[in-house]
Amino acid sequence: MANLHRTSSLKRTQQRMAVLFILPALAVYALFVLYPLAMSLWGSFFIWKGLRMVEFAGLSNFSRLFVFPSGTRLYGALWHNTAWFFGIMVFQNGIGLLFAWLLFLRDRGAAFFQSVFFFPAVLSPVIVGALWRLLLAPGGVVEWALNGLGLHEGSLTVLGNSHTALGMLIAVDAWNWMGLPVLIYTAGLRQISGQIFEAAKLDGAGNARMLFSIALPLLMPALGTLTTLSFINTFNQFDIVYVVQGVQGNPSYATDTLVTYFYRLAFGAEGAVGITDIGLALALGTMLFLILSIGTLLMLRFFDRRTVQL
């Protein structure tokens, strides 16, 4: 009886303590993340005057978003983000798999190469962007090297050319984050039992065969993590574009992304006069929120189903 009493009093104390312990984190998180996010979603259904909500507008912000003049920017940015995502999937997560496999096959040097490959990922995208802006500039070291090797003549204008600018940014982003797939794949490969590879080897499978028929299906969780992370990161892309090409996504909006467009609408750098259009910005934000959440959920489910259990 006494014991029971003590248990229930402990339970009450614990409930009280739990509330006190959780409150600081919850308050900060709710005030600075959940509340503004909820208000942003809600506000996208209103007409705005400057930073003030005026009246309920239904879906009119959304319909404005998709037609001229906003439609041109929106579809352009949407296309750039999509291209960016697939570019990263191939050049970062694809080549990263090759690197991870090569490191896995070697018993020496793995830690060293992993550390080198991952280093750019701990740098700010601002530093990475600024560095590559200097290296790729006309008169920069890349121009000098390409001219010296006879691969290119004259001034290098890849950043100013609207056909190559987006590709360059994707390449810089892949350079920045290449270490991430390498580390995640390597961790995944190390969880696969060595006996599986031994057995395959005895059956006469070559390295390529082992990678694609045995390792890759077992790496589905790693691939799922990477695809989801790359999806979220590319659709939030802002820093590199801002630092290398400016907030307009130069040249002539060739590198404009959804978040740079959002930033211009929200903080006033869209068009010559630089007027903000909060209603439009919030509608874009809501749309992007939906793309990100639905996309993430679908990807997690997709990869969950393809996970091979051993």
Next chain:
Amino acid sequence: MNALAIPNRTFSPRLERLPGWTVLILWAAAVLLPLYILVISCFKTTAEIYDNRLGLPLSWAFDNFVRAWTRADLGHNFINSLIVTGGAVILTIVVSAMAAYPLSRYRLGWNAIMLGLFLSGIMLPIRLASVELFTLMRNLGLLDSLTGLILVYSAIRIPFAVFIFANFMRVLPSELDEAARMDGAGEVRILFQIILPMVKPAVSIVAIFTAIAVWNDFFFPLIFIFDDRYKTVPLAISVFVGQFRTDWGLVFASLAISMAPILIMYCLLARQIREGVGAGGMK
């Protein structure tokens, strides 16, 4: 490491490995060469950067560093970044550990719901809320304020930190806090003197990844900070790149200064960082 070592020797004889080594070394060069150019360019005049591309500087002049630190006032931005990063790391660790403790070790009946609420924040695209966040910060008087940045960064990093702490605390034996409770220790003491020292790896994961994310962030200073006195390093760098466009030596030096703390941390903690990322630590 064992699983890695067993299959290796049997796979391929030495010569067959040569193309693989070449590929790996080429990418390592692609990573290290730009950083090498960055470092040597810091010591060169702009004219020398053009004339002597890959060679070591003719004389090791610290002029660019001095000018970046004083004339471009990077020193001031550096201190701001240190304050914001330190503040956000400490605040995040303290409040997240406090929240994770009851959520992972008490039987409250609502643990799962509350944990789910925190975890949903790991994926939330907070940048999209920046308009409302801006209004909120203005109303609270937190624009142009390092405290404001600390609060926003902590709020963003709390979900990840709670997740990590809860995972580590859940597996500790329950005798640990029960015995302490018998001895009359209060819950605050149990958390900070018994539980937290037992989950040191979690503390270091949270500290490392929060510090990297906060030190590198550019977006929130861009929208919340207007006064030069409160600018952080990445924001200042983004301005320099345009402002000192032709003064390459100065820009290279400021890039080097701004990555120095991260570089030092990386050299000291490369193994923890690699393992943390491999275990899903990096957002």
